Amino acid sequence: MFYLKKSGEIQLEESKIIYNKKREHKHEPYKILFTGLDGAGKTSIILTLNREFSKIAKLEPTKGAQRTSFRLLGREISEWDLGGQKSYLISYLKNPSKYFDNTEIAIYVIDILDGSRILESMSYLYDVVDKFKELKIKPPLNIFFHKYDPNLINNTKIEIEHLINELKKEIQETVDYEKIYYFYTSIYEPYTIISAISEILLQLYPKSELVQKTIEEFARKLNCEGLIIIDKNSIILGSYFKDDDSNKLLSKTIAYFLTLNDVFIEMDLEEQNDQIIVRKSGNHFLFKPIIFEESTIPYYMLILKKHNPFDLYFINKDFSAFVNIFKDIILN
Numbered sequence: 001m002f003y004l005k006k007s008g009e010i011q012l013e014e015s016k017i018i019y020n021k022k023r024e025h026k027h028e029p030y031k032i033l034f035t036g037l038d039g040a041g042k043t044s045i046i047l048t049l050n051r052e053f054s055k056i057a058k059l060e061p062t063k064g065a066q067r068t069s070f071r072l073l074g075r076e077i078s079e080w081d082l083g084g085q086k087s088y089l090i091s092y093l094k095n096p097s098k099y100f101d102n103t104e105i106a107i108y109v110i111d112i113l114d115g116s117r118i119l120e121s122m123s124y125l126y127d128v129v130d131k132f133k134e135l136k137i138k139p140p141l142n143i144f145f146h147k148y149d150p151n152l153i154n155n156t157k158i159e160i161e162h163l164i165n166e167l168k169k170e171i172q173e174t175v176d177y178e179k180i181y182y183f184y185t186s187i188y189e190p191y192t193i194i195s196a197i198s199e200i201l202l203q204l205y206p207k208s209e210l211v212q213k214t215i216e217e218f219a220r221k222l223n224c225e226g227l228i229i230i231d232k233n234s235i236i237l238g239s240y241f242k243d244d245d246s247n248k249l250l251s252k253t254i255a256y257f258l259t260l261n262d263v264f265i266e267m268d269l270e271e272q273n274d275q276i277i278v279r280k281s282g283n284h285f286l287f288k289p290i291i292f293e294e295s296t297i298p299y300y301m302l303i304l305k306k307h308n309p310f311d312l313y314f315i316n317k318d319f320s321a322f323v324n325i326f327k328d329i330i331l332n
């Protein structure tokens, strides 16, 4: 009797704690931190994700900590872009609780084209990790080897790959940190940024697994080569590819379909549920908004079919069923 009562009390205490934690999480946005030296490319990465390509050419150094927020799967994400000029870097380290605390995900950007500042960049990385430890937080640390441009000539590419391997080794040996992940990114291949950020952010959302399963099922039903669901911030919520070629082809086109769609909306050519169809050398692309209700922000579906053109009648029929399931997962 006594035992039961006692355990009941403990149980209650525990569930209260869990409940409070959940409540806290519900209201507070996830904090994503972008840090690294000045000129590393942090702001350019964020602008690429927002498809604000024209702003990249005129970029000024970021002044202090710039915050923006957006919603992903119904949760608010607060994006902190920490300007990397020397005086700012020092002030972040002096006041770590203000800048680093509550970081849910950290992205550290290293300019791999600027060999002369690699040591400085590594040194700041270690400072940041120390601050995380001081604050007793353990956000996944995602290191972007940035400016890994597609047009690097062969010799440079080999040198850079060598450098990156050395850096990884050094980080592994120097930093005692549980979750470190590496990405190769370039603004000249927007999909490197889109896929890295999507992978990183979706770790925060347990329901993304269910979304992924639903997408795979739907893609098989359509018998297509590839299918991607993406939101308006270029975050890939799930994807299916029959093979690597389809993956490459579809992934590389995402940013351009989204941009084309932006143009159509801007020119008032876009009606709800309008789809864009493109055919090139036996590859058929279909880009289609997913809209639940008029007021909600749309998601987008991009499908690749090889050989056979789309049977739009069948796609539309199956599509409505898919949208209902998708909506249930997203809104609950």
Ligand SMILES: Nc1nc2c(ncn2[C@@H]2O[C@H](COP(=O)(O)OP(=O)(O)OP(=O)(O)O)[C@@H](O)[C@H]2O)c(=O)[nH]1
Pocket: 036, 037, 038, 039, 040, 041, 042, 043, 044, 045, 056, 057, 059, 060, 061, 062, 063, 082, 083, 084, 085, 146, 147, 148, 149, 185, 186, 187, 188
């Ligand atoms: N080659 C190449 N250049 C890039 C890439 N990304 C950004 N840049 C250039 O790098 C420069 C600095 O980019 P920013 O985004 O302002 O760098 P930042 O890290 O925000 O710098 P701070 O705001 O001072 O901390 C700009 O001239 C960009 O055009 C890339 O992938 N490849």
Ligand SMILES: [Mg+2]
Pocket: 042, 043, 044, 060, 061, 062, 081, 083, 084
């Ligand atoms: Mg900046």
